[in-house]
Amino acid sequence: MGCSTSSPAKSNGSFDERGASDSKTMRIKLVLLGDSGVGKSCIVLRFVRGQFDPSSKVTVGASFLSQTIALQDSTTVKFEIWDTAGQERYASLAPLYYRGAGAAVVVYDITSPESFQKAQYWVKELQKFGSPDIVMALVGNKSDLHASRKVTVEEAQEYADSNGMFFIETSAKTADNINQLFEEIGKRLPRPATTQKS
Numbered sequence: 552m553g554c555s556t557s558s559p560a561k562s563n564g565s566f567d568e569r570g571a572s573d574s575k576t577m578r579i580k581l582v583l584l585g586d587s588g589v590g591k592s593c594i595v596l597r598f599v600r601g602q603f604d605p606s607s608k609v610t611v612g613a614s615f616l617s618q619t620i621a622l623q624d625s626t627t628v629k630f631e632i633w634d635t636a637g638q639e640r641y642a643s644l645a646p647l648y649y650r651g652a653g654a655a656v657v658v659y660d661i662t663s664p665e666s667f668q669k670a671q672y673w674v675k676e677l678q679k680f681g682s683p684d685i686v687m688a689l690v691g692n693k694s695d696l697h698a699s700r701k702v703t704v705e706e707a708q709e710y711a712d713s714n715g716m717f718f719i720e721t722s723a724k725t726a727d728n729i730n731q732l733f734e735e736i737g738k739r740l741p742r743p744a745t746t747q748k749s
């Protein structure tokens with residue numbers, strides 16, 4: 552089996568105060584979007600299970616996984632992750648997964664300008680139809696393939712800056728920046744005082 556994964560689903564973004572006064576858990580719905588083959592499922596598998604499988608299968612429909620991390624400010628974030636299918640035939644399903652999402656990870660492959668164009672399509676779609684306060688990350692994956700790079704850091708950073716997103720390059724293969732990606736999202740999520748209950 553490849554990077555594809557699935558398990559039972561639960562989905563919305565909310566803030567729960569659990570028993571202990573110093574322990575706060577934020578539950579957040581996170582969606583991954585991007586062209587087929589950019590490595591979305593591999594990013595999720597690396598983040599959740601610490602694994603990489605080079606013979607990844609394409610995702611059909613979407614798959615769900617969750618992972619909890621602790622941030623430095625003693626906040627705990629439970630990511631409820633929807634890994635969508637990038638193939639064109641599934642594009643019409645995407646709203647089911649990004650609707651109500653508190654965070655979106657838009658992925659492209661640094662060796663593929665077409666996938667960077669597709670990422671921009673998803674950013675526009677999220678700007679039109681996503682939650683107004685959604686935290687968006689632009690992710691250039693496969694940074695280990697730098698010898699075949701076609702999308703520069705500068706153009707991606709500029710695009711992210713002009714669209715209020717943060718930008719990071721990752722490698723699901725080497726694990727480079729995978730945890731940092733999710734930690735950065737966690738840091739940017741609205742904190743209790745400003746988080747709306749849903």
Ligand SMILES: Nc1nc2c(ncn2[C@@H]2O[C@H](COP(=O)(O)OP(=O)(O)OP(=O)(O)O)[C@@H](O)[C@H]2O)c(=O)[nH]1
Nearest residue numbers: 587588589590591592593605607610637722723724
């Ligand atoms: N070199 C390299 N290959 C990667 C990396 N991440 C994923 N791949 C490879 O890219 C291919 C596609 O990865 P997937 O994670 O299945 O891609 P996807 O975005 O989930 O594709 P769909 O499910 O069709 O939307 C696989 O052959 C992976 O092994 C990476 O960081 N570096």
Ligand SMILES: [Mg+2]
Nearest residue numbers: 591592609610
């Ligand atoms: Mg996939």
